[in-house]
Each structure stands twice: as structure tokens, then as C-alpha cells.
Amino acid sequence: MTQTIAEIKNPALSIRDLSIAYDKNYAVKNVTVDIKKNTVTAIMGPSGCGKSTLLRALNRMHELYENITTEGKVLLHEENIYDMSTIKLRRQMGMVFQRPNPFPTMSIFDNVIAGYKLNGNSLKKKEKDEIVERSLRDVALWDEVKDSLHKKGTFLSGGQQQRLCIARALAFGPEIILMDEPTSALDPIATSKVEDLLVKLKEHYTIILVTHNMSQAARISDYSLFMYLGELVEYGKTKNMFTNPKDPRTEQYLTGKFG
Amino acid sequence: MNALQATTYQDKSSGRIWKDKFIQGLVIFLSVVTISPIALIIYKLFVEGYKQISLGFIIENTPDTFAAMTAVANDERIPGGIANGLVGTLLMIVLASAIAIPVGVLTGIYLYENQGKMMANLIRNISDILQGVPSIVLGLISYLWIVKHVTMGFSALAGSVSLAIMMLPMIVRSTEETLKMIPITLKEAALALGAPYYKVILKVLIPTGYSGLLTGILLGISRILGETAPLMLTALGSSTINLDVTKPTSAVPLLIWEFYNDPNMIGLIWSSSLLLMAFVLTLNIVSKQFAAKRR
């Protein structure tokens, strides 16, 4: 087992012996990891290694599918997320998806505060305006869209849409943002904008990022987690892992032997 | 040897090309024959129907047969109109929609959420079977349920129930198909924001699939708008405007049937049909337009 839990004090999230199976096939096996606050942690690994499943298990989105069994715990403020209500949990865990998916029937403005709307929280006009402006500023989209807040979000470019989706996740003030290959559908310029944004956002949030792209992990993550066939192979500071991988499988992956 | 082969081949090929052209011509000709009835029918309705159309035709009740006979004898316009039928049709469609839309949309959502499950497959098959049941049989069923046991007599409610059963499978299907076309990530995004499930459906899925649902509903309405047979067994007809759902009610197609059976009223048939056709076809075209816009 990799020995990496001890060095992180006061973790944002503690994953303990987490196993997830679809129809008895384990997609994630006995993963134990602490995630450090205010960092970007990248989950890497070849396709089918269970990285997306692990990410989705953190806000229990994996439960949308049939015949899932989950074992182990994930602790958020000492509380097991599998004992919390999904509604409460998901307010503390923002999520950003592979492809930008703003709600097509809502304006940019409404997309940002969609979390409030969908939860039936009524806000005063002033509060709404504040949240929208703050969230859009956080994702550096404010200046680009401030004059067209009431247009449909789907008119934006792909990169802008993805930043809008990040703003939507931020608006609720979550502690942790889960990102599932958030740049895989974007062009290089939009990708670098989103990457810059992540580095800035970690000041206030803890970011867990699934990525396919090793150089992206190297560029922006502080910690990396390498998974293979559902198992956690290696976990540590990104710098160390890239320069001096401990496990031969990590080394093979990083040097392009598989994946 | 080679030259000989080439010439025979040529001969054969010209025959093939001729045959090909002939069949293509035949296809075009028969296709034109296929659509000619629509032109003929609309032409007939216009030529015969336009003279009776007037404001009175829309706001007055049906005349009695004697008044109509006198007018025909004096070569005047037949007095009265089809207001009772228009109101009855409207009443029954509103009622049928009020029954079929909620039930149909909820069933469609259920089917969408439970893909591949036994129960959902069973319901989907029942809905498919329902789609193929002749409308007159639905009229019989509504007669047995509503006329005999609920309203104790012919009624608008019974008519609406038979029409609602007709609409139901179309709405179920279009709801399910529409929801299937919405990318799953939208649903996930809403759930990831911690939204409770019913809100995801109400605020995200239904608004996104809105035009698809509307198309299904409008097509459903255009299908029941012209229905006559089930209403004969359930709503029966009425010569005055009726708004009480437990009483017999008229409808435009029912009036056409009555006019058809009364030699004095023949003059009203065409104008009523013209009006009915105009409604049905407009609705049809509007809903197709909606469907086209989505693609």
C-alpha cells in the first residue's frame, strides 16, 4: 500500500477503504487517500482504471446507475458522506463535467444561480446579482458576458460555456470542486484559460480533477493519484511522482508504455 | 468474338435503361395519384362549403330541421350554425387533455427512468397496444365505464375519457422519446447541484424537452379533433350549447354526422367539414413545424 496518508494534516476529504462494484465487478478497489485542502489533486490513469467512478463516488453521482455496491467510507468533516443526504452533500461538492452542459432553457444569469433555483431557495434580487457577479468574476467570465446575462447560455463558445458551468458549481459556495476531464472537449486556448482558473481557484477551494492528460496534471496539480485497474497505485506530490515514480506501473504510464 | 460480346451487352443495357426509366416514370405517376385525393377533397370542401361560412355559422346553434327545410325551399342560406358543436368539441378536448397530459407525461417519465425494467416494458407494450385499438372500441369501453357507471347517461365526460385514451399513447411515447434525446449530463449537472429529483424533472428535463412534448400533445389533439365514432357511443350530441360535463354534448364531427343523416341539412355539411379540416390541418402543420424546429 502506498504510504501517503500521514503527511496530510487536517484533510479536506478522507477516503477510507472505498470499493465500488458494478454487478460485482470492482471498478474501484480499497482506495484510501486523504485530500489536502486548497490544492489541486489530479486523478490519473489509463481508460477504465476507475478514475471517473472514484470521482463520481465522492458526490454519490455513481448511485444513478443500477446495481452499484459501495463499501468503505468517505469522510467530510468527520462525517461519512454515505450517511448524509445527497442534497446536503452535493451542495458542498460542486461538479464540472467533461462537456460543457449549461441548461439550454436558462439564461446565463439563471444558469449561475441554478443551484439555488433547483433547490427552491428564493433569493432577493440583490443577493442574486451579487452571487452571479461574484461567481462569474471568479471564473473570469464577467467582463465577457456582463452585457448579455439574460441571453441563453448555449450561445457562448465552448470554453465560455465550460467556465459558466464552473461558475454554476461555485455559486453555491462548495468546499470541494470535482472535475471530470473538464477540458477534454475544449480547444487549446480555452483549455489554458480553464487551467489558469483552476490554479487561481485553489486559494478558496479544494479541487479534485480527473484527467487523461499527463502534461495537464503536471502543469496544474499539486498532488497526483495514479490508478490502475481500480487500484490506487501511487499517491504523492505531483513533482515527486513525475520525476521519481516509486511504482514501476506509474513509471510505465508516465513514459507512455500504456494508456 | 470480343466485338460480338460487346454489342450484345450494349443491346441488353439499353433495354435495362429503358426499363429503369419506365419504372421511375411509373413511380412518379403513382405518387401523384396518391396525393391527388387531398387536392380533390379540399377543393370539394371549398367549393361546397364556403357559402355557409359566416359569423352566424360560428356563434349560432344548429337549426331545427323545419327551419332548414324552409330555407332550402326558398333558396336561402340555411340559418343557424354549429356553435353547440364548437363549444362541445372545445370542452371535450380540454377535458381529455386534462386527463391525458398529466397521466401521459408522468408515464413517459416513468418509462424513461426505468429503461429495460420488466414493469416499464410491460407498460410500454400496453401503451403500444392501446395505440392500435380502433377508436370505436375505445368508445365502447368509455360507454361501459362512464356512461353506465359514472354519469348514468351519455355525457361529455364519457366522450372525453374515450378521447383521452386515444391521446394517451401518443403523449407517453413522445415524452419518453423526447427525454431520451436530452443529454444525460444535463440531468447529472442538476443532480450534482444537489437538486431533489422532482425539481430536476420539473425545472430541467421538462423545460428542455418542452417543444418535443408540445409536438406530441398537439398531434394527439389533432388526432382526436376529428373523431366521430367514439363520441357517437359516449357524448351522443345535443342541439344546444352544453357546459355540464355530465350531460350529453355535441361536437363538430357529431354534427356533421347528424347533418349527413338529415336531408334538409345537407347544405351545412360542407361548411362544417371545411371548418373542421381547417382546424385539424392547422394543428397538424403547427405541430410538425415545432418538430422540425427542434432538429
Added chain:
Amino acid sequence: MVFSLVGGAIPSFKAFGLKFIVSGDWDPTEGREVYGALPFIAGTLLTSFAALLISLPLSFSTSLFLGEYYKGTRVARILGMLVDLLAGIPSIVYGLWGFYVLRPLMIDLGFGGQGFGIFTASLILAIMIIPYATSLSNEIIAMVPNDLKEAAYSLGATRLEVIQTVTIPTARSGIVAGYILSFGRALGETMAVTMLIGNTNRVPDSFFGTGNTMASVIANQFGEADGLKLSSLIAIGLLLFLITGIVNGVGKLIIKKMT
């Protein structure tokens, strides 16, 4: 639904047993009431089958026009729209048109009598089912993969030969299913048939003679029916339900097998 139909039909089946289906007598005279459904079953099957045969060349040509010859062109779009409109015309309007236009034409053409009868009813039914048959087989024909057709063209086949050797064989079961479903629709058509078939309650003796169908006898005699007669009409409704159910079931099954 089936339950209540069966419930309503019981008195009639009790009184006549299986003879209800095979008996050709329909006599409502009080005291010696006898009801048998055979004339109507025969009339229904005869008109629907004739309608199918009449509509076949027309709808098949139209679906070739739409799905093969002029696929995707403006002309095809307009033609398709007109065929759709044909489906939108209410049954009773077809009936009127048949009564006032088609029937006199029949008399002029020397088909004898009043112009009512099985043939006239089949003709109007044929027009009514054309749009269903057309759109179902058009969809299937349009689905035949282009590369298959191109392979045949590259071998020097003419269009007709491509249709004969590639399009029709590939789409065959779907086209058959489309016609079965259209047949099912013809079985239950009520108003137009009622207005044209002549409504005589006996087994039709000639194709140009009069007759009656299951749907139209219900429509015609329901108003004055009670007791045993009402029950017999409901029994006919049940039989109609079962027949259309079987026909549609077979059609849907074939389509399901294809996809």
C-alpha cells in the same frame, strides 16, 4: 379494459356460444332474436384486405419516391407533407367525400346499384391507410445504408436493379410490418366505411355488393340497442379489439426484431 369488454359481452356469448362467431344470422326481431358476427367479420376482413391491395402500388411507389428516388429533395419534402396531410383528414370527411364524389363516380362507371358496397368502402379505406403505409415503409427504405447501394451501383446496376436487389431485400421485413400495421388500422376504421358500405347485415356475396363491418355495425346500431343486442355489439367490439391487437402485435414484433 379487456375485462369490462368481456363483462359486457358475456350475455351474448352465453346465449349463442361459439356460434356467435360462425353464425351468419343477425335478426333483431323481438321474440326470435339471433345474433351472429360472421357477416361483420367477413366484411371487415374483406374490405381491409382489398384496401391493402389497392393501396399497395400507390403507397409503395410513394415511399420509393420519398425514400429512394428523390430522397432529401424539396419535391420529396412537399410530397411527404401532403401525404401527412392525408393522414390528418378526419374519417367523417373521407366518408362525405366518398359519399358525394366517389359513389356517383361508381354509378357512372357502371358498378351497379347505388354505388354503395364493399368495393367503394375499400377504395376510401385504401386512400385512408396510404399515409400510414407510406411513412412506415419510407422510413425503412431511407434507412438502407448508402454504402450497400453504392456497392451495387459501382457494379454497373441501374437504379431499378439497385432497388430490386439491394433496397427491397434489405428493407423487406420492415415494409411487410408497415403494411401489416396499416391493415390493422383499416380493420378499425369506422365512419367512412359506415357511410359507404351499404350496411346490410349478411355475409357479402360479391365484391361489388353491399355488406357491413364490425366497426360500422357498432356505430350504426348502437343507438337503438339494449339487452342482448347491446351485449352482442359489445362482443363484436371485443372481437375487433382482439383481431386488431393480434395484427398490430405481429407488425410490432417484426419491427422490433429488425431493430
